[in-house]
Amino acid sequence: MLTGKEYLESLNDGRVVFLNGEKIDDVTQHPAYRNSAQSYARMYDALHDPEKQDVLTTINEYGDRTHKFFKTPRSVEDLLGARDAIVEWSKLNFGFMGRTPDYKASFLGHLEGYSDYYVGFEDNAKAWYRKAARDLPFVNHTVINPQMDRSKSLHENKDVFVRAVKELDNGIIVSGAKMVGTAAALTNYNFVANYGPKELGNGDISHALIFLVPMNAPGLKMISRQSYELQAYTNGSPFDYPLSSRFDENDAVIVLDNVFIPWEDVLAYNNVEVSNNFVAETHFVNRFSFHGCARLGVKLDFMTGLLMKATEASGTNGFRGVQANIGEVVALRNMIWSLSTAMATNPDVGRNGVLVPGGVAATAYRVLAPEVWVKVKKIFEQVVAGGLIQLPSSASDFLNPEIRPYLDQYYKGTGVTAVERVKLLKMVWDSIGTEFGGRHELYEVNYAGNHENIRLEAMYHSIGSGNAASHKALVDEAMSDYDLNGWTNATWKEKITTT
Numbered sequence: 001m002l003t004g005k006e007y008l009e010s011l012n013d014g015r016v017v018f019l020n021g022e023k024i025d026d027v028t029q030h031p032a033y034r035n036s037a038q039s040y041a042r043m044y045d046a047l048h049d050p051e052k053q054d055v056l057t058t059i060n061e062y063g064d065r066t067h068k069f070f071k072t073p074r075s076v077e078d079l080l081g082a083r084d085a086i087v088e089w090s091k092l093n094f095g096f097m098g099r100t101p102d103y104k105a106s107f108l109g110h111l112e113g114y115s116d117y118y119v120g121f122e123d124n125a126k127a128w129y130r131k132a133a134r135d136l137p138f139v140n141h142t143v144i145n146p147q148m149d150r151s152k153s154l155h156e157n158k159d160v161f162v163r164a165v166k167e168l169d170n171g172i173i174v175s176g177a178k179m180v181g182t183a184a185a186l187t188n189y190n191f192v193a194n195y196g197p198k199e200l201g202n203g204d205i206s207h208a209l210i211f212l213v214p215m216n217a218p219g220l221k222m223i224s225r226q227s228y229e230l231q232a233y234t235n236g237s238p239f240d241y242p243l244s245s246r247f248d249e250n251d252a253v254i255v256l257d258n259v260f261i262p263w264e265d266v267l268a269y270n271n272v273e274v275s276n277n278f279v280a281e282t283h284f285v286n287r288f289s290f291h292g293c294a295r296l297g298v299k300l301d302f303m304t305g306l307l308m309k310a311t312e313a314s315g316t317n318g319f320r321g322v323q324a325n326i327g328e329v330v331a332l333r334n335m336i337w338s339l340s341t342a343m344a345t346n347p348d349v350g351r352n353g354v355l356v357p358g359g360v361a362a363t364a365y366r367v368l369a370p371e372v373w374v375k376v377k378k379i380f381e382q383v384v385a386g387g388l389i390q391l392p393s394s395a396s397d398f399l400n401p402e403i404r405p406y407l408d409q410y411y412k413g414t415g416v417t418a419v420e421r422v423k424l425l426k427m428v429w430d431s432i433g434t435e436f437g438g439r440h441e442l443y444e445v446n447y448a449g450n451h452e453n454i455r456l457e458a459m460y461h462s463i464g465s466g467n468a469a470s471h472k473a474l475v476d477e478a479m480s481d482y483d484l485n486g487w488t489n490a491t492w493k494e495k496i497t498t499t
């Protein structure tokens with residue numbers, strides 16, 4: 001497993017990252033990325049910390065030490081251990097980094113047990129499992145195509161998404177773009193898949209691919225969104241932007257311009273069946289929901305504490321209505337934690353006897369999590385209210401003797417100094433209101449799929465698992481107790497007709 005130092009060194013590899021019109025030389029040194037890189041490095045170091053090793057790591061079937069979520073799960077204990085390892089790592093960023101290296105274990109951690117799914121590329125799947133578990137490279141994930149024009153049929157948009165454009169003896173050449181790779185600039189590999197489209201017209205299935213590619217591959221370019229870490233660095237200090245300034249997972253569009261992919265990094269090629277169905281058939285969807293749910297549990301622990309402290313600091317925590325709102329956040333937090341426990345303790349049995357986080361709880365998480373985050377944000381806006389805007393522009397205001405007495409007098413809270421109150425409320429604002437906070441809402445609402453697809457897939461899961469049939473059978477049973485002539489079930493008494 002990489003150490004933090006090895007991880008940071010691995011990023012200085014000639015990768016091509018564009019930000020604000022410039023090519024970034026070294027992401028580990030640039031103020032737009034460097035503190036987020038340090039946050040990931042801290043996670044890698046924790047794997048080697050003797051005090052954390054038992055909760056974070058285990059030995060897999062190859063005898064390699066790895067993060068617990070990277071090991072093929074064969075028991076409920078394996079799944080609970082994986083959940084606790086995800087949680088322990090997530091606590092290092094208070095749940096504000098969603099695409100940490102263990103996120104992609106949702107896919108990579110099943111490659112051994114599910115290797116026979118990748119027809120023709122089974123050995124590649126096993127080799128990638130071994131490498132991913134042993135070294136823990138940071139792999140990002142890109143499956144969604146640029147939005148362009150969703151009203152057009154797929155073949156009319158095909159020039160924008162990733163396809164094989166040439167086949168060689170030793171691999172393939174791919175071109176196209178992906179929207180977006182979260183944290184891409186700070187990762188080691190890009191995972192690429194297209195799922196959904198059946199064909200691109202006239203029998204073209206050049207999109208039916210799954211592969212991995214190193215971030216410094218010639219022809220691979222990343223176009224970053226604005227860096228909130230850079231904005232925090234430019235506009236203020238950690239006191240003003242305590243989350244933006246260290247946990248910004250910069251999302252980048254990834255352009256593949258005639259990039260060579262050797263066969264050993266390919267898991268599906270010209271295979272619509274495999275590429276379209278991998279999300280459900282390899283139970284990636286169960287596993288990424290499991291990861292997301294465990295991570296959101298940590299974030300909600302943090303938000304619950306933040307709401308309690310913020311209301312204490314403004315003297316509103318004794319009001320019945322405010323307490324009811326705190327109770328609602330507690331209940332939402334409890335539900336999310338219960339769902340991750342349920343996924344682990346009530347698993348499904350997958351391919352080759354591999355245990356999979358339970359699909360019933362996973363579909364519930366996927367549909368409910370966006371609602372939970374939006375609701376929690378709303379409660380903060382209603383309960384902490386205008387306090388979030390009654391904040392001085394930056395920590396520097398406290399250093400100006402001309403206004404310091406006013407700040408100390410007018411910005412103090414209930415039992416806390418002005419500095420303590422402002423520090424606390426700037427943390428709240430960064431979690432929900434800054435550009436970083438706004439992106440977090442967009443992330444929680446969309447990252448597991450668009451708002452309709454997550455619901456449709458919950459319905460399909462119900463049909464596929466047989467639950468839908470038993471729900472309908474329950475209704476049939478209730479309706480079979482009576483007909484046009486009255487009760488057909490002797491339990492109940494007929495109406496007595498009087499003449």
Ligand SMILES: Cc1cc2nc3c(=O)[nH]c(=O)nc-3n(C[C@H](O)[C@H](O)[C@H](O)COP(=O)(O)OP(=O)(O)OC[C@H]3O[C@@H](n4cnc5c(N)ncnc54)[C@H](O)[C@@H]3O)c2cc1C
Pocket residue numbers: 099141142143144147150179180181182251439442443446447448449450451452453
């Ligand atoms: C912060 C953030 C980080 C992300 N990180 C990643 C990442 O790391 N990797 C990755 O692969 N993706 C990532 N994504 C993309 C994410 O998976 C998508 O945003 C999500 O799947 C929704 O897809 P979309 O944005 O293309 O919206 P769309 O799917 O285009 O949906 C937009 C609206 O149009 C409707 N719609 C779209 N198509 C149809 C149709 N054919 N018929 C009827 N209605 C339709 C939808 O119901 C919805 O209301 C990220 C997104 C965000 C916001």
